[in-house]
Amino acid sequence: MKKTCIFQDTEKTQNTTDLLEVSERMYGRGQFESHAVLLADSFDPLMGSFHHIIRVAKGLVDCYDPRGICDILENLHKKNRFDSILIPGTSLGEMIAPRLAKRLRTGLVAGVTDIKKEGGHIEIIRPAFSGKILEGVLHTGNGPVMMSIRPNAFEYTPGDPLQTVVSAYTEPVSSPSAVTRLHVKENQQTCDIRDSEVLIAGGGGVKESFPELYRLADALKGRVAASRKLVDQGIAPRSIQVGQSGKTVSPRLYMALGIHGSMQHMAGLRHIESLISVNTAANAPICSLSDIVVHGDAGKFIDRLMKKIAVYRS
Amino acid sequence: MDKNDIIENLGKILTPSQVNTDSEDLYDASADRYKKYAKVRRVLDVPVPAAIVYPTSADEVSHVLAFCNEYGLNVIPRAGKTATEGGLENWKDNTVVVDARHLDKILHIDTYNMQATVQAGVPLQELEDELRKQGFTTGHSPQSKPVAKFGGLVATRSIGQFSTLYGGIEDMVVGLECVFPDGHISRIKNVARRSGGPDIRHIVIGNEGSLCYITEVTVKIFRYYPENNRFYGYLVKDMETGIKALREVMVNGFRPSVARAYSEEDAAQHFYHFHKNRCVLLFMAEGPEGIVQATCQAIEAAAEKFQDGIVEQVDSQSIADWFNNLNWSQKDIDDEFEEMKEKDSHAGYTTEISADWETIPKIYNNVMKRIRQEYPRAHDLTMLGGHSSHSYINGTNMYFVYNYRILCAPEDEMRVYHHPLQRIIVEETLTLGGSMCHHHGIGKFRNEWTMEEHGTAYYMLEKLKQAFDPKGIMNFGTIYPQEEGAKYQK
Amino acid sequence: MKIICVVKIVPDVDSIVCDVENNILTGNAARMMLNPDDACALAFALGVKASDPDCFVEVVSMGPMSARPRMEDLLRLAVDRGTLISDPVFEGSDTLVTSAVLGRYIATRPFDCLLTGSHSLDGGTAHVPVQLAETLGLDQMLGIIRIDPHRFDSTRAVFEVEDDKTVTTYEMAMPGVLSVTRQSGYKLPYVTLSDMRRDVSDELAIITNQDLCFSETDVGPAGSRTKVVNRYPQTYEKKDRHIVGNDEAGISCVFNFLKQKGFL
Numbered sequence A: 001m002k003k004t005c006i007f008q009d010t011e012k013t014q015n016t017t018d019l020l021e022v023s024e025r026m027y028g029r030g031q032f033e034s035h036a037v038l039l040a041d042s043f044d045p046l047m048g049s050f051h052h053i054i055r056v057a058k059g060l061v062d063c064y065d066p067r068g069i070c071d072i073l074e075n076l077h078k079k080n081r082f083d084s085i086l087i088p089g090t091s092l093g094e095m096i097a098p099r100l101a102k103r104l105r106t107g108l109v110a111g112v113t114d115i116k117k118e119g120g121h122i123e124i125i126r127p128a129f130s131g132k133i134l135e136g137v138l139h140t141g142n143g144p145v146m147m148s149i150r151p152n153a154f155e156y157t158p159g160d161p162l163q164t165v166v167s168a169y170t171e172p173v174s175s176p177s178a179v180t181r182l183h184v185k186e187n188q189q190t191c192d193i194r195d196s197e198v199l200i201a202g203g204g205g206v207k208e209s210f211p212e213l214y215r216l217a218d219a220l221k222g223r224v225a226a227s228r229k230l231v232d233q234g235i236a237p238r239s240i241q242v243g244q245s246g247k248t249v250s251p252r253l254y255m256a257l258g259i260h261g262s263m264q265h266m267a268g269l270r271h272i273e274s275l276i277s278v279n280t281a282a283n284a285p286i287c288s289l290s291d292i293v294v295h296g297d298a299g300k301f302i303d304r305l306m307k308k309i310a311v312y313r314s
Numbered sequence B: 001m002d003k004n005d006i007i008e009n010l011g012k013i014l015t016p017s018q019v020n021t022d023s024e025d026l027y028d029a030s031a032d033r034y035k036k037y038a039k040v041r042r043v044l045d046v047p048v049p050a051a052i053v054y055p056t057s058a059d060e061v062s063h064v065l066a067f068c069n070e071y072g073l074n075v076i077p078r079a080g081k082t083a084t085e086g087g088l089e090n091w092k093d094n095t096v097v098v099d100a101r102h103l104d105k106i107l108h109i110d111t112y113n114m115q116a117t118v119q120a121g122v123p124l125q126e127l128e129d130e131l132r133k134q135g136f137t138t139g140h141s142p143q144s145k146p147v148a149k150f151g152g153l154v155a156t157r158s159i160g161q162f163s164t165l166y167g168g169i170e171d172m173v174v175g176l177e178c179v180f181p182d183g184h185i186s187r188i189k190n191v192a193r194r195s196g197g198p199d200i201r202h203i204v205i206g207n208e209g210s211l212c213y214i215t216e217v218t219v220k221i222f223r224y225y226p227e228n229n230r231f232y233g234y235l236v237k238d239m240e241t242g243i244k245a246l247r248e249v250m251v252n253g254f255r256p257s258v259a260r261a262y263s264e265e266d267a268a269q270h271f272y273h274f275h276k277n278r279c280v281l282l283f284m285a286e287g288p289e290g291i292v293q294a295t296c297q298a299i300e301a302a303a304e305k306f307q308d309g310i311v312e313q314v315d316s317q318s319i320a321d322w323f324n325n326l327n328w329s330q331k332d333i334d335d336e337f338e339e340m341k342e343k344d345s346h347a348g349y350t351t352e353i354s355a356d357w358e359t360i361p362k363i364y365n366n367v368m369k370r371i372r373q374e375y376p377r378a379h380d381l382t383m384l385g386g387h388s389s390h391s392y393i394n395g396t397n398m399y400f401v402y403n404y405r406i407l408c409a410p411e412d413e414m415r416v417y418h419h420p421l422q423r424i425i426v427e428e429t430l431t432l433g434g435s436m437c438h439h440h441g442i443g444k445f446r447n448e449w450t451m452e453e454h455g456t457a458y459y460m461l462e463k464l465k466q467a468f469d470p471k472g473i474m475n476f477g478t479i480y481p482q483e484e485g486a487k488y489q490k
Numbered sequence C: 001m002k003i004i005c006v007v008k009i010v011p012d013v014d015s016i017v018c019d020v021e022n023n024i025l026t027g028n029a030a031r032m033m034l035n036p037d038d039a040c041a042l043a044f045a046l047g048v049k050a051s052d053p054d055c056f057v058e059v060v061s062m063g064p065m066s067a068r069p070r071m072e073d074l075l076r077l078a079v080d081r082g083t084l085i086s087d088p089v090f091e092g093s094d095t096l097v098t099s100a101v102l103g104r105y106i107a108t109r110p111f112d113c114l115l116t117g118s119h120s121l122d123g124g125t126a127h128v129p130v131q132l133a134e135t136l137g138l139d140q141m142l143g144i145i146r147i148d149p150h151r152f153d154s155t156r157a158v159f160e161v162e163d164d165k166t167v168t169t170y171e172m173a174m175p176g177v178l179s180v181t182r183q184s185g186y187k188l189p190y191v192t193l194s195d196m197r198r199d200v201s202d203e204l205a206i207i208t209n210q211d212l213c214f215s216e217t218d219v220g221p222a223g224s225r226t227k228v229v230n231r232y233p234q235t236y237e238k239k240d241r242h243i244v245g246n247d248e249a250g251i252s253c254v255f256n257f258l259k260q261k262g263f264l
């Protein structure tokens, strides 16, 4: 029986279970024993999904102290001899995983998005070169397999509920950080389109329906961007222009409504994960780069999609 | 004479309202697009001119030039301000920029004799729009058409995107009027052809403001048949194949209006939606139906002949769409300035050369190799490629394009990047016997090679300068090398 | 104050072509550049130096000798010392080994603060700064968008870290490792033409394994615990594109896509 240790997703506790999918891909369903290590108070969402939940006692370690957390994980590994340790690729996780790997003298694969199993080998897949290529990595050496997992890359479908054993971790931390948190403020939502993960962008084809884009952007928690065509016509402000003479953006989702895709516009798009274009001309250049091309009028498209989202949300 | 005297005198020769001394405008007038990056970043190293004047007639131009000639003041003729090689850059303190802004009238459109007469400050687009209303075209379509004006277009020997059918500006100019430094006004009459001694139009066409000031131009016009336009595009395996296919069509006696071959890198930026990391070959046929049909057959036959090098044919609509979005407006130029204000990089520096069919691929390969091997900032180049876009029966041009990150002080950009790159292109071209300046003129930044460009014929060029501009007041440093200007170049 | 900037010379991702058949990146065609996050870290350090002439800035990088010209470029800025750790035996090292090598050299140098970038453009990981801190027994923080220049000295540093929802201000005792991101906007000064033309070839210190004395089995691929065995291109062309109508089916397709990718 393999043993897998999964550290809590401190940003979204319920997502911690998704990392079980990684273990399943490596070892097969029911072929491993799972341990979740939690800093948070609430472990309800994880009950029944893990064999073990190890709760770190309150006050042992600051939630922003990767060094202290490493101590705990290192100790747990010494006791349990895990075959794999999986850390969510959150900002905290990114500081914990490499440190722990160093302490355990084991290899670490970061930002994992997929697992391939071929002839007994486990090939760990991760994007490199800003997502331009995917690397297949083998873990060598004797230490546990360590990975940090790209958020949302895996989705776990729960099986039959397990009898979860909850235990507490109480050993004092020997080497905490000399870091203090002075204060935390809300991240002022700047209006900069470069900071947005979702951009709903309009061009010459949405001259009339441009205000509608804001509705869709709100629904998808994104911002509105524009091609120069709309900026020239005074319909959109220059600050939201994407392109060679506008801003360079790298959202996860770029929705191009009525944008032709001139080379100067495309010069502003870098490493877009998903591109959806809506265009009355299905052969507009931008369509060639799109994951989905909706062939038709952009105004009507927004209407229909908004209805669908409204139904889903209610 | 100091600047104040100059300004005062110009105000008397013209009216004070025709004399502009606004500091922002003078800064703008001190350089052109060769130093556009330094200009945007406000770190130009050249002096500002004393004034910009706006004459309204050939007579006024004559008075201004005579005055400048008498006092040895440098004159920079100016039209649409799209010059790219330093033709508008100022190297003298006492400089008067003579701008064609008020020479802005279309004087005559004669559809029976198929010619149109305009003043030097008329934007090409304006005449083109007028002609289109009547079913005609100038046949001249440089990418700068919306902005460039006739004075500049003639003075630079410009060429348009449909040149393979219509020719360059030199094939279009019928007659013209120009003013010499001593104030003399010459009119070259409009006739279909003549054998009246050397064709003196060619002293004016391409003089880049270094011999005389152009005030009026008459050009041929052509019937316009947009309904017959046909487009072809192919992905080809290498530049050599592309150029061979161009040659095939040309030497068989056909004149497509557009015939172009793009390198992989250049194609990737223009045709990202279909290039597949290949070179792109494209054609456009236009004109009367029968001619278009015959031209299309010739294009198809050439594609057939070189099918081994052709990867696939491209949807012709893509090519048509692309063409319709190619020209630059003033807005585009302004936008490019905005971009350079913020970003430490720039797209769209170019050097255009020409040679015969045999030599062009060699120059292309030599340039690519030399830049990659010996240019010290090669790693800052984000794009390096080229295209052939104007073909003739005996050869073609090569338009080298390069983009780079600018990792040096803005005032050094030209010295660190643009000029060393241009130097390599020019040197390789001249070594193999090509011309270093296919259509942007020599300006001030290729003048160090003017003698080499012309060889023993430089004698003739030199004599022209001595004859028409003995005091050397016309556009100091343009075409003709000047020791004094070296500090602004190197 | 003594600052060591640990930087990496990386291929510009835009210039990379992946040769899948041979499992190689056509690296010689790739343009090499200073990793953007690292450039911000160095820019901050040079800013400190500009206002405090006593500040000493060393730039350290581990990489192949082909990184040399880019390291020399940094010497043309106001950097006091440049060090390139380069030895054929180090080639192919994973981050674990890299941080050990860097750590061994840096341990011999005086410093009050190590500045690094957060993420590297090529690997996309933040391992080296974190593992380097672990090697040297130091604290470390990723994702720094601002360091307070008035509260930055040999005893402590105060800085801000940003995530989606918050901006948090921390104080860390020095020496420690501060890893800056591009969002900091710190920008390197321009190199002047005269500096660009300066010959700095003998100013760069080259450190090899002769200086560091690692056993050959502990470094390079032999010492590494991970191994890249395959590369798959992720190109635009590879996207399996759907063209859908602007109808119920089309809208559903978009809707499901958004849902699957977690946008809803």
Ligand SMILES: Cc1cc2nc3c(=O)[nH]c(=O)nc-3n(C[C@H](O)[C@H](O)[C@H](O)COP(=O)(O)OP(=O)(O)OC[C@H]3O[C@@H](n4cnc5c(N)ncnc54)[C@H](O)[C@@H]3O)c2cc1C
Pocket: A202, A203, A204, A205, A206, A226, A227, A228, A229, A230, A241, A242, A243, A244, A245, A246, A247, A257, A258, A259, A260, A261, A262, A263, A264, A265, A268, A278, A279, A280, A281, A284, A296, A297, A298, A299, B328, B332, B333, B335, B336
């Ligand atoms: C130096 C320079 C810098 C530039 N910088 C930028 C820049 O930074 N950013 C930029 O965007 N542009 C820039 N441009 C301009 C660029 O070349 C294009 O002109 C511009 O991007 C076109 O915008 P568009 O695609 O929105 O409009 P259009 O070209 O008008 O395209 C409209 C598109 O919408 C489609 N459409 C029409 N009606 C509908 C409908 N009802 N529903 C759905 N689709 C419809 C059409 O099929 C077409 O594809 C620059 C140009 C230059 C020369």
Ligand SMILES: Cc1cc2nc3c(=O)[nH]c(=O)nc-3n(C[C@H](O)[C@H](O)[C@H](O)COP(=O)(O)OP(=O)(O)OC[C@H]3O[C@@H](n4cnc5c(N)ncnc54)[C@H](O)[C@@H]3O)c2cc1C
Pocket: B033, B076, B077, B078, B079, B080, B081, B082, B083, B084, B086, B087, B088, B100, B120, B141, B142, B143, B144, B147, B148, B149, B150, B151, B152, B153, B154, B155, B156, B157, B158, B159, B160, B161, B207, B208, B209, B210, B212, B213, B214, B215, B328, B439, B440, B475, B478
């Ligand atoms: C975006 C862009 C695209 C371009 N595309 C092309 C192209 O496709 N083909 C091409 O050939 N060029 C092209 N050019 C270059 C440029 O547009 C041409 O050289 C054009 O002919 C210059 O015309 P202008 O009116 O802007 O002249 P200016 O820039 O004002 O002047 C150009 C030169 O002519 C001289 N001159 C101007 N007016 C007169 C006059 N009245 N009498 C005597 N001398 C005068 C000036 O002193 C200067 O040396 C392009 C430039 C840009 C910016």
